[in-house]
Amino acid sequence: MDRREADLLIYNSSEVATLAQPHGRPHLGAEMSDAGILPRGAVAVAGGRIAAIGSLEEVRETVIVGPRTRLLDAQERLVTPGLVDAHTHLVFGGSRESEFIQKVVEGLSYEQIVERGGGVPVTVAQTRETRFEDLLQRARVVLRRMLWNGATTVEAKSGYALDTAGELKLLEVIRRLDLDGPVECVPTFFGTHDIPVEYALRRDEYLRLVVEEMIPAVARGGLAQFCDSGTAYPADRTAALYAAAQSHGLGIKVHADEFSSVGGAETAARWNAISAEHCIHSSAAGIEAMASSAVIAVLLPAVPLVHRLPGPADARRFIARGVAVAFGTDFNPSCLVESMQLVMALGCCTMHMSPAESLTAATINAAHAVGRADRVGSLEVGKQADLVVWQVSSHVQLMERLGGNLVSSVIKKGRVCTVFEG
Numbered sequence: 001m002d003r004r005e006a007d008l009l010i011y012n013s014s015e016v017a018t019l020a021q022p023h024g025r026p027h028l029g030a031e032m033s034d035a036g037i038l039p040r041g042a043v044a045v046a047g048g049r050i051a052a053i054g055s056l057e058e059v060r061e062t063v064i065v066g067p068r069t070r071l072l073d074a075q076e077r078l079v080t081p082g083l084v085d086a087h088t089h090l091v092f093g094g095s096r097e098s099e100f101i102q103k104v105v106e107g108l109s110y111e112q113i114v115e116r117g118g119g120v121p122v123t124v125a126q127t128r129e130t131r132f133e134d135l136l137q138r139a140r141v142v143l144r145r146m147l148w149n150g151a152t153t154v155e156a157k158s159g160y161a162l163d164t165a166g167e168l169k170l171l172e173v174i175r176r177l178d179l180d181g182p183v184e185c186v187p188t189f190f191g192t193h194d195i196p197v198e199y200a201l202r203r204d205e206y207l208r209l210v211v212e213e214m215i216p217a218v219a220r221g222g223l224a225q226f227c228d229s230g231t232a233y234p235a236d237r238t239a240a241l242y243a244a245a246q247s248h249g250l251g252i253k254v255h256a257d258e259f260s261s262v263g264g265a266e267t268a269a270r271w272n273a274i275s276a277e278h279c280i281h282s283s284a285a286g287i288e289a290m291a292s293s294a295v296i297a298v299l300l301p302a303v304p305l306v307h308r309l310p311g312p313a314d315a316r317r318f319i320a321r322g323v324a325v326a327f328g329t330d331f332n333p334s335c336l337v338e339s340m341q342l343v344m345a346l347g348c349c350t351m352h353m354s355p356a357e358s359l360t361a362a363t364i365n366a367a368h369a370v371g372r373a374d375r376v377g378s379l380e381v382g383k384q385a386d387l388v389v390w391q392v393s394s395h396v397q398l399m400e401r402l403g404g405n406l407v408s409s410v411i412k413k414g415r416v417c418t419v420f421e422g
Contacts, residue, residue, distance in 0.1 A: 005064040007414055008045040008385070011056050013074040014393040016041030018053065019081055019364040019378040026296060026324030026368040027360050035356040035395055036378070043079065045385040048414035053379055072416065074389050077408060078398060080359065081379050082152025082386030083340040084366035086298045087277050087328025089193075090156035090185070091139045091173045094126025096333045103308060110307040110334065111259060120160070120194040123333045127160040127170070135173050142331065142338060143183045148420075149339040149405055152386040152412045153184040153377075155328065155370045157228055159193030164214050167191050171223035182412040186370040188253060189215070189224040192232045192241060207233060211244045219248035225371060226274065230255030235267045242271045251371060253298075257281040259309070269293040275326070275369045279318070280304065280311040291322045296369045299361070300330040301346035302337040315351040325353075326369040327361040341398070341406060348399045355399040385414040 018036035021027065027034070044052040044063040052062035065071075099118050102108045113119060127135070139156075146154060156177070158170040171187055178185035191210040199206035218224050227245035229238050229252075242252055251274050256264025258278035265286025268276035276282070276290060277298040290297065297318045304311035318325050327347060329337040337343070340362050347358035367377025375384045389409040392398050398406060410418045 003062065003064050004046050004051060005066045006044040006046050006051055006069045008070045008072060008411070008416070009042065009059070009065055010072045010074055010079060010387065010389065011042040012076060013041055013079045014076045015039060015078050015395060016043060016053065016379065017078065017080045017359060017395050018380065019360060020380050021364055021373070021378055025294075026326075026365045026373070028322045028324055029319060032319060032325065032357040032360045032365070033354055035359050037395070041079070043379060043387065045411070045414040048385055050379060050381050050383055050385050053381060070416070072389070072409065076393060078390040078392050078395055080388050080390065080395070081363045081377055082388055082410065082412065083150045083362050084370065084372070084377055085146065085151045085154045085328050085331075085340050086275070086326045086366040086369040087300060087330050088154055088156050089159060089330070089332035090142060090154065091135050091158070091170045092123050092127050092160040092333055093130030093135060093138075094123055094333070096122055099334055103306070107308070110309065121197055123160050124162050124194070124196060128163070128166055132169055132173060135170070136176055139173060139177055140180070143177060145338045146340070147183050147410055147412075148407060148418055149341055150388045150407050150410060151183065151340050152410065153186065153367065153370065153372060155186040155188060157188040157190040157193075159190030159228070162191065162194065162196040164209070164217060167214055168217060168221065168223065171218060171221070175223060182415065182417050184372070184376070186372060187224045188226040188228050189218045189250065190228040190230075191215070192229045195232050203233070207237065207241065211240050215244045215248055215250070219250065224250060226251040226253045228253040228255060231258070231262060231264070235263045238267070253277060257286070258303070261286070265290050265295075268295045274371060277328070278303065278313070280309060280313045282313070287317055287321050287323060296324045296326050296365065298326045298328050298366075298369050299347075299351070300328050301343050301350055303330050303335060305346075306335045306337070312350050315347065315353050319357070324365045324368065325357070325361045326365040327358070328366070339405070342402060345399050345402045349402065355396045358399055359395050385411060387411040391420075
């Protein structure tokens with residue numbers, strides 16, 4: 001076979017965490033503890049994809065390192081796949097900073113703040129008044145910071161307009177962000193994030209609007225890959241929603257059991273959802289159902305901290321039952337967490353996950369949770385060259401620090417996007 005000249009060669013690493021998936025599915029159980037560590041590994045990139053991985057000698061035998069090859073000395077540092085943030089509410093207008101004061105000074109829970117007239121409806125009103133370009137620019141700045149923190153793929157939900165034109169606008173913003181890059185955005189329609197105030201006494205009518213107008217419009221425009229649903233409607237009322245989503249080619253996600261056990265995990269399993277998300281209060285029966293249906297648990301370690309919720313989700317229960325665990329930031333107006341580094345560290349410190357399990361949850365399992373594991377989430381020949389070089393020498397050291405930014409370089413589709421020294 002003809003050897004191809006590499007565009008980029010990353011060499012002189014301490015560890016390359018490949019997260020390779022020979023089975024082609026998410027890592028389950030004990031597999032989550034295997035990060036595929038390659039000591040002193042090298043990675044060659046050509047045409048935006050991984051062309052070779054192994055020892056420097058093995059890589060040089062596979063590709064040509066020529067005059068046009070960019071050399072990136074990892075300086076005996078850790079190299080991993082680009083991080084995948086599997087759950088965000090990226091696009092919205094306005095601010096809910098007053099609620100932060102209510103939480104940290106008055107000690108109110110998120111549910112108490114909602115009872116006082118705060119929460120999602122406040123952001124819905126603000127978002128409806130925000131111009132497309134302003135929404136775009138604001139989300140673009142957030143994505144840049146996420147990239148600086150090592151995230152190269154980000155799931156993004158709508159859900160802060162709750163009317164047809166507004167939800168389509170939010171999804172158009174997400175599509176524009178994805179086209180502009182470099183961060184890859186995976187769009188999710190979330191029209192039942194809440195009940196809009198104008199439908200407070202017409203809940204059935206709003207659900208019909210979502211099913212009969214919003215979902216078909218989203219599908220016609222090719223604006224979403226998934227449809228999410230939360231607790232705005234009880235599980236026995238959402239069958240029409242999930243059926244409509246599936247009939248229009250959208251995958252299913254479920255906001256499950258965040259504030260109490262309401263059968264969210266069971267619903268996700270019943271509808272063969274790709275993921276159930278939050279899962280703080282999921283029942284043992286729900287976890288068993290998820291395992292049987294191969295539903296991924298997208299856990300959000302930062303949420304209990306910022307919302308003063310009991311928790312976090314018991315990751316060990318999911319892992320023990322063979323449910324794949326993935327991570328997300330849950331970036332939203334009341335959870336302004338942009339760092340998957342922080343999320344991984346919290347996975348270790350508050351969920352009792354090992355460093356390798358946390359890294360798995362933020363890479364290959366998160367990639368499966370957003371339907372992109374065929375291209376991102378692990379370092380394997382032929383996949384997109386999404387990588388991070390870190391200012392530490394091991395994946396264990398990466399998890400030890402809560403706060404700060406340990407990124408040295410971020411590479412997306414073979415292009416070096418950011419370089420930091422320290």
